[in-house]
Amino acid sequence: MTIWRSLRAVPSWVYPLACGILILLLPTLGMGFAMTRQVQLACILALVVSGLSLSLGYAGELALGQAAMYAAGAYTAGLMSIAGYTDILLQLVVSGLVALAVGLVTGIPGLRLGSWSLAMTSFFLVLLVPDIIAVFGETTGGRNGLSGLEPATLFGQLLDSDQFYMVVVLVAIAWFTVMRNLVVSRHGIAFRTLKQSPVLASSVGVSVFRMKLLGYAIGAFPAGLAGALFANIDLYISPEAFGFTFATAVLAACILGGAASVYGAAVGAAIMQLGPNQSADFQEYALVFYGGFLIVGGVLLSGGLAKLAKAGLARLDRAAGLTGAREAEPDAPRQAVDPMAGQPLVVDGISKAFGGNQALSNVQLRAEPGEVTALIGPNGSGKTTTLNMICGFYKPDSGRILIGDSEVQGLSPDRVARVGVARTFQTPNVPEHVTVLEAVASGRYSTDRASMFSTVLRLPRFRKVRAADIAEAERALAMVGMSHLANETATALPLGMRRLLEVARSVVAKPGVLLLDEVASGLDEDEVERLADLIRDLRDAGATVVLVEHNFRLVLSLANRIVVLAQGTVIADGSPAEIEQNPRVLSEYLGVSVEETGARTIADEEAAISEEVKS
Numbered sequence: 185m186t187i188w189r190s191l192r193a194v195p196s197w198v199y200p201l202a203c204g205i206l207i208l209l210l211p212t213l214g215m216g217f218a219m220t221r222q223v224q225l226a227c228i229l230a231l232v233v234s235g236l237s238l239s240l241g242y243a244g245e246l247a248l249g250q251a252a253m254y255a256a257g258a259y260t261a262g263l264m265s266i267a268g269y270t271d272i273l274l275q276l277v278v279s280g281l282v283a284l285a286v287g288l289v290t291g292i293p294g295l296r297l298g299s300w301s302l303a304m305t306s307f308f309l310v311l312l313v314p315d316i317i318a319v320f321g322e323t324t325g326g327r328n329g330l331s332g333l334e335p336a337t338l339f340g341q342l343l344d345s346d347q348f349y350m351v352v353v354l355v356a357i358a359w360f361t362v363m364r365n366l367v368v369s370r371h372g373i374a375f376r377t378l379k380q381s382p383v384l385a386s387s388v389g390v391s392v393f394r395m396k397l398l399g400y401a402i403g404a405f406p407a408g409l410a411g412a413l414f415a416n417i418d419l420y421i422s423p424e425a426f427g428f429t430f431a432t433a434v435l436a437a438c439i440l441g442g443a444a445s446v447y448g449a450a451v452g453a454a455i456m457q458l459g460p461n462q463s464a465d466f467q468e469y470a471l472v473f474y475g476g477f478l479i480v481g482g483v484l485l486s487g488g489l490a491k492l493a494k495a496g497l498a499r500l501d502r503a504a505g506l507t508g509a510r511e512a513e514p515d516a517p518r519q520a521v522d523p524m525a526g527q528p529l530v531v532d533g534i535s536k537a538f539g540g541n542q543a544l545s546n547v548q549l550r551a552e553p554g555e556v557t558a559l560i561g562p563n564g565s566g567k568t569t570t571l572n573m574i575c576g577f578y579k580p581d582s583g584r585i586l587i588g589d590s591e592v593q594g595l596s597p598d599r600v601a602r603v604g605v606a607r608t609f610q611t612p613n614v615p616e617h618v619t620v621l622e623a624v625a626s627g628r629y630s631t632d633r634a635s636m637f638s639t640v641l642r643l644p645r646f647r648k649v650r651a652a653d654i655a656e657a658e659r660a661l662a663m664v665g666m667s668h669l670a671n672e673t674a675t676a677l678p679l680g681m682r683r684l685l686e687v688a689r690s691v692v693a694k695p696g697v698l699l700l701d702e703v704a705s706g707l708d709e710d711e712v713e714r715l716a717d718l719i720r721d722l723r724d725a726g727a728t729v730v731l732v733e734h735n736f737r738l739v740l741s742l743a744n745r746i747v748v749l750a751q752g753t754v755i756a757d758g759s760p761a762e763i764e765q766n767p768r769v770l771s772e773y774l775g776v777s778v779e780e781t782g783a784r785t786i787a788d789e790e791a792a793i794s795e796e797v798k799s
């Protein structure tokens with residue numbers, strides 16, 4: 185176990201890099217031509233599969249178009265070679281960019297239409313590839329294939345087979361480094377968040393359309409690189425290599441290795457290429473095999489080999505005492521809340537109808553910095569619709585919403601988030617496979633931008649933003665008393681902790697307006713008390729807090745101002761003392777009249793009801 189601990193102390197990127205270097209040296213270790221050719225084909229397949237991982241495993245978009253982008257890359261390189269541009273670096277760059285362009289052009293309509301459209305358009309794109317190649321037969325060689333390619337060169341020097349092998353492996357190492365850097369970054373977390381919940385992603389400032397398109401289009405780039413390398417292996421390409429069977433093989437390798445895993449793509453591709461693909465009989469029945477595997481593997485091997493490997497690692501870590509199921513410490517001390525620059529929120533006469541259902545009519549509400557404004561009302565009265573309207577998930581039919589001086593009605597949710605609105609959800613929404621610290625840091629996506637370019641190259645800008653993300657997330661966790669849970673898996677936390685995590689994620693970007701949607705529901709009394717203290721601290725630090733809550737006693741203890749909704753209209757707006765005595769509120773909210781109850785307040789009524797429930 186000491187050995188295991190020492191091995192785990194080594195940074196995790198060292199192992200795949202060491203594997204890559206070993207593969208690079210295989211010819212010098214005596215590996216023969218036939219085998220090195222298979223290794224090259226495995227690297228090429230791994231590049232294509234890795235592109236699919238990005239869009240399917242990380243951005244959550246099923247798209248089979250990688251085969252078409254692979255073809256685009258191969259034919260670009262092939263035509264360049266015939267035209268005398270044999271430099272492999274030039275071919276790689278141009279083929280990658282052409283594939284990226286194909287990804288962008290084919291991804292935009294598919295993603296605009298939403299739902300399964302990208303899966304369908306990319307599926308048809310793959311089916312069309314042989315026909316497109318045939319239509320441009322004079323240039324592409326049509327169904328007979330493209331021959332007459334010149335051997336690849338590098339800086340004017342002809343590459344022999346060993347040197348070309350090194351190029352293939354180095355390109356694969358370079359791409360997997362890029363992929364790893366992208367995934368281990370705020371963009372990688374944004375992809376995971378998007379896959380889990382587009383609503384959550386947009387509420388932290390991620391543009392869902394842009395991010396999905398980026399996932400699909402960036403995934404096209406390695407397919408283009410793979411195509412350029414493939415064209416130079418046999419110096420001949422034919423349309424059959426890019427058909428539906430290949431697309432299914434890519435999908436099968438992706439599922440086998442684990443779609444949401446950087447190196448799973450390489451493992452899945454290696455197994456496919458060095459295993460079944462070697463048999464001529466298999467080639468004949470490949471589609472049946474892949475189809476069968478996708479059905480069985482999709483069910484039995486969800487998460488792929490990567491998931492099994494992670495489970496094995498976790499078990500060994502536990503055995504070595506490196507991690508342990510840590511008990512939640514609800515009484516861990518909280519740090520003070522940093523000053524917050526809250527903005528006034530004005531909801532000015534918004535109305536919204538869903539078909540014939542008038543969910544909101546002329547709703548007015550105002551929330552000030554340094555105050556808790558509670559929004560209450562019976563089920564279906566329009567509280568969540570009002571929050572969704574403020575966040576940009578619904579567009580009001582009429583009326584205005586102002587955050588400070590900025591009008592936000594009609595803006596998309598990610599833009600509203602960037603103006604400074606943060607929220608928690610009725611059911612805590614936490615992405616899978618991320619740590620508590622990463623989940624909290626994801627709330628800063630719309631602040632301190634670090635481009636994907638600076639991220640994959642680990643430029644100073646990326647390092648600066650990452651340091652700020654970690655520092656702010658640590659402060660937010662200390663503020664909610666969860667510092668000790670920073671490295672735990674976020675989804676493994678109990679409900680109360682996940683609610684606190686959401687509060688931390690909401691405040692980490694110092695929002696102008698903080699919307700808390702039924703944040704106390706499902707919590708026990710101690711947890712509610714702890715949460716109430718936190719909300720008070722946030723209020724005192726200057727935050728503008730809007731609290732949607734059914735727990736009326738909590739509302740009374742926290743709110744500076746209460747707005748009561750019933751059937752989509754504001755029926756009362758005032759201080760807790762005023763609202764508590766308001767006869768209309770009493771009758772609408774609890775369905776009792778003042779005559780029946782004497783001069784009792786809502787809190788009394790709630791207490792009486794909960795007594796009845798207990799007995």
Ligand SMILES: Nc1ncnc2c1ncn2[C@@H]1O[C@H](COP(=O)(O)OP(=O)(O)OP(=O)(O)O)[C@@H](O)[C@H]1O
Pocket residue numbers: 538541543561562563564565566567568569570
């Ligand atoms: N997307 C939608 N499509 C159609 N109707 C909707 C939609 N969202 C909300 N509604 C309707 O709008 C009205 C207000 O619902 P809303 O969820 O805002 O109420 P609420 O006060 O938040 O209720 P609860 O306390 O149960 O969460 C309801 O009649 C609901 O059916």
